[in-house]
Amino acid sequence: MTKLQYAVIAAALLLLLVLRFGCETKAPNMKGLEKSRSLVAQNTDINVLLPAAKDSLEANDVALIEALEDELARQSSDTAKVAVLKRLAGEWYSLGNAVISGHYAQQIAELLNTEESWSIAGTTFALALPGLSDPVVKDFAASRASKAFENAISLNPEELSHKINLALVYTDNPPQDNPMKGILMLRELNDSNPDNPAILVQLGRLAMRTNQFDRAVERLGRAFELDPSLTEAACMLADAYNALGDKAKANSFAEKCTQ
Template sequence: MRKAQWIAAAAAFVLVLLTYWGCPVRPPEMEAGFSRGPLQATGVQSLIREAHDDLTPAQAATLSGLESELQAQEDDSLKVEILQQLAREWYQAGKPAISGAYAEQIAELRNTEEAWAITATTYSLCLRQEGIDDKTRQFCGAQAEQAYQAAISLNPDNPENRINLAVTYTDNPPPDNPMKGILMLRELEQQYPDNPRVYITLAQLAIRTNQLERAVERLLKADSLDPGNRDVVCPLAKVYENLNRPGEADIYARKCAELLSENG
């Protein structure tokens, strides 16, 4: 599987990858962002208190037992195992914000780029939940940003974390700079002109804003860089259909069906 496809898969299967967490080395330019640490501590405790009302008795008992085990544990490797269980239980309970907080604790123990990317992905999934309140959205947005920055600091040459950070900004635009995510993606297009995921992401944003011709242009560019990618071919079929271009829609619909069949 291509690296770009693996990262995309991580977003969809974050529970499977909850075992791959780590911790950042923070360059000086990131210290201002990380100085907001008290928001994380206060925010998590508040979210946990509120979330307990939504838990079943079985879920509450499981989580309480795991918390007791965690408090009594001194070995870091065993702490990680318990934290993984807590992250998984909270995610399955429909609380990715809290799951992300436990993922972050694992990240602080393990120190890998991959771990911080998974932590950030969990927080990003929180931003895509329908009906979340402003406090939770603010918390998840701030923590996702910090986690992606941590992953970037560990491997500045990997564009995937930068792309995902830009998407987080588009999902949760900074009030003082609502175009930040889009501008960041345009910069990445200049820096990585041969990276298909940059164009896929720009196409997704174009589709969200009903700029379908621009979406076609970007998807075709991605298709030229990565032929046979179903994340390109299948959306092209739909966009051509919405543009009332049945010839092209039919061609890509057939290609899409073949790719889906090949991949089971």
Template sequence: MTKLQWAVIAGALALFLVLYLGCDRKPEDIASLETSRALSVESTDINLVIQEAKAVLEPAQRSMISGLEQDLESSLEDSIRVGLYKELSGEWYQLQRFSIAGHYAQQVAEVENNEGAWSIAGTTYSICTQRTTEERIKSFCSKRAIQAFENAISLNPENLANRVNLALTYTNNPPEDNPMKGVLMLRELNQEQPDNVLVLNALGRLSIRTGQFENAVKRLEAALKADSQNVTTICLLAQAYEGAGNAEQANAFAEQCRQLRQ
């Protein structure tokens, strides 16, 4: 069960790209990012969030979480603690408490300090920003998602998925002083790799969200040319053509989308 739950979170990286779908070429190194984290001021105390969440759990759920917490408190070895962090992250993910799931995924990443773990932490926090309606939680998750993706990028700058996800985090939660930051990141990535399907899908989705349907069709048709069987591209084209008023194409792509998802 534990391995399955953690696999769900690991798979969330792909899920995030599918559902929502750049950045500085080389962010600061890990030491600088850790210093930035220590100096940043957060409006949300994760321990308080955990206590609030536990208060509304069913008795069996609360017992499960409390048992894992007790095991964690009594464990000294990193390998055991990492396993418990993963279990707690998986349990909270299943309960759709994504801020807490992200917190424990971050604990894993801080011990393992590899690209994959930081990507999972960033993705879990990003899902939190999409699903929550509470501003203090959204802000908390957005800040930590950015930090996690920057850490992942610093460990492997060539992995485009982390760069796209960082840009998307900014587009979903635009900074007040630079609301176009995420869009500009994606455009920069598109200039660097004009035929990259991941980037084109992200730009296409953003165009759909802003009602620029003709532009979305253009981006997504370019993505389809690069990968004719990409499910995300095909499903997005159904939405783009529908918004553009082309019912025939919208229906054709919608049918392809249904068939590919079966």
């Protein structure tokens, strides 16, 4: 499997965050944000989210965050600012708040303006989305994620992983005026890259969500044929065949899933 194809797999994205921000690999459950006061403002921004997130922290965590904020304010060079911003992003992620972590990742990207930094910012916001229940905060994170991936694409239009990740943001958080946007983007990517396992896996996942198990088997089977190391595809194939009543194939792929 190529670097491109691995780029959209969640485990690789989490690893990227670990390597860059030095944060723990636990899922962002957003416990701080969800326990904070209800955010009902129509135009939520970081000036609302950050104080709310701090309110839910333990005193020692607040002290550490504020010490890093003070350290950031004292920096004059971009290099020094980036170093502190990475620590802030990592601390907030380890505290379970990927939205605030994404805010600092975005600041890093604004300073560096590199394809990788924008991809990390987009990924951080995207990782926050499944754990958010407040629609206003979710819309905030989704819009920041999509903008970050768009910036990454503008810097390297040939990198498919950014386009796939952007499509996934729209798929999981469809715009009200265009609910099919993400799905159509994935289909267009598939039309131009019919043998890309990463795209096929995502299309297979969508088919599973809508109980189109025959379609899921077709797409996931092709992805697994192209890359037999795709454990994710094997696991979903086991579920798809099980739903179709083919126990033999379901068991076969279940074994591959656990390997």
